[in-house]
Amino acid sequence: MKKYYKIVGLTLSIVLISLNFAGCTNLQSKDSDEITVWCNLSNYEVLEVDAVAQKWAKENKKKVKVYSDKGDNRAFIAAAKSNMEPDIQFGVSHDKMDKLNHEKLLAELPKGFLDESKYTKSSLSTVTFDKKLYGVPISVETYALYYNKDKVKKLPQTLEELISQGKELGFEYDINNFYLSFPFIQVNGGYIFKNNNGKYDIRDIGLNNEGAVKGYSIIQDMVQKYNLMPSDIDGITARNKFKEGKIAFYFSASSDISDINTSNVNYAVTKLPTYNGKQMNTFVSCKDAFVTSKAKDNKEVWNLLKYLIEKTPEPLYKTVGRLPALNLDNSISEVKNNDKVKMFVKQAEYGEVIPNVTEIQALQDSNKIFTLLTSGKISAKECGNEIENKIKKFIEKEKQ
Secondary structure, eight states: OTTGGGSOHHHHHHHHHHTTOBOSTTOOOOOTTEEEEEEOSOHHHHHHHHHHHHHHHHHHTOEEEEEEBOOOHHHHHHHHHTTOOOSEEEEEEGGGHHHHHHTTOBOOOOTTSSOGGGBOHHHHHTTEETTEEOOEEEEEEOEEEEEETTTOSSOOOBHHHHHHHHHHHOEEOOTTOHHHHHHHHHTTTOOSEEEETTEEEEEEEOSSSHHHHHHHHHHHHHHHTSOOSOTTOOHHHHHHHHHTTSOSEEEEEGGGHHHHTTSOOOEEEEOOOEETTEEOOOEEEEEEEEEBTTSOOSHHHHHHHHHHHHHSHHHHHHHHOOEESBOGGGSOHHHHTOHHHHHHHHHHHTOEEOOOSGGGGGGTTHHHHHHHHHTTSSOHHHHHHHHHHHHHHHHHHHHO
16 A cells, blocks of 8 residues: 555656546536546545446446546536436545435435445445435445553453543543544434434434533543543644554544554554443444436446446555445455454444434534533533534524
8 A cells, every 4th residue: 555655646647637537517518328437536546446447348348437526516416407417426425425315316226236235234324215225335434442552451341441541551532523532422322413214303413412411521521630632632643642652542543554554553453442331333434336317227337336346445445545335244355354454344333324414514613612622611511502503503504
């Protein structure tokens, strides 16, 4: 993976230009004889997806064009209304799927297209609407507990044990990041929006209930009471301290593995501890792929999608460490045989998917509220009030 990033920048630029880069709005009308794929991944990954797509095209004597798509949902919807949407969208963030489904832009998967038993339950929920599949999860991301094997003699099984050992050995992470701190809220009964049989009720906000407020108190105490970390800690600083052996525990995603591996720290990864007998669940985010509802009604489009989801997991993992959405038994060997990486898959199997509704955007600036919380400028209850009010205002604005 590290070697891959040494590609000469000029060479990469030339190759990317040849891939017909597009921002959705500057696309020309589609060629009716070709299959069009919009890819929402990084530049390096677009190269890999295109390589797989062109191999399929050669084998099947078809024409396929892969475009790098940096647009948002509004650009995609506008393209669809102008009959300029792709046949396949590959790598879209799962939080965009609800809106696309609402606009009826997702094609339902043909019966038997996907072996659901191979995928994590949480990832499948991101492409399921009204108990029907409208896409395929291609990757998952979550976080877990990194620990220094030379310092930690006994793994903490409970949150109390983690805090106790953290006071002695060091425990830091980007605590003001709502995404990373959510487990403390969730394990106490807090939630973002109530999930009723797969549908989120945005009117039922659970970030200011008794459990959520208790979670905020724990987050605040880790800074103000236990002095585990400063209130202005950031992820890079915490990671560097872990790499240097200055702290023994660190929360983060699998994407940090490659950087931590450049250090001499002897470390491992484990699941989060329990609290009051309940497992602390992390957030899970996904990248999905789907066939658009206006795509050409032929087998070739579906065959290409199936080929992409079967052949891209390995190159995407080797390129940027993207974890396949497959469960551990069915994942690629590079994941199954890596003790560190596979812990993130295990954590994702009982993680909680970030709600795939537009209203989740209301939490984008929640780190500012958390900074006030951890610095002791507002109470746990005031934190809950601020977050809840922010969501309600966002919902009202969306109605206008």
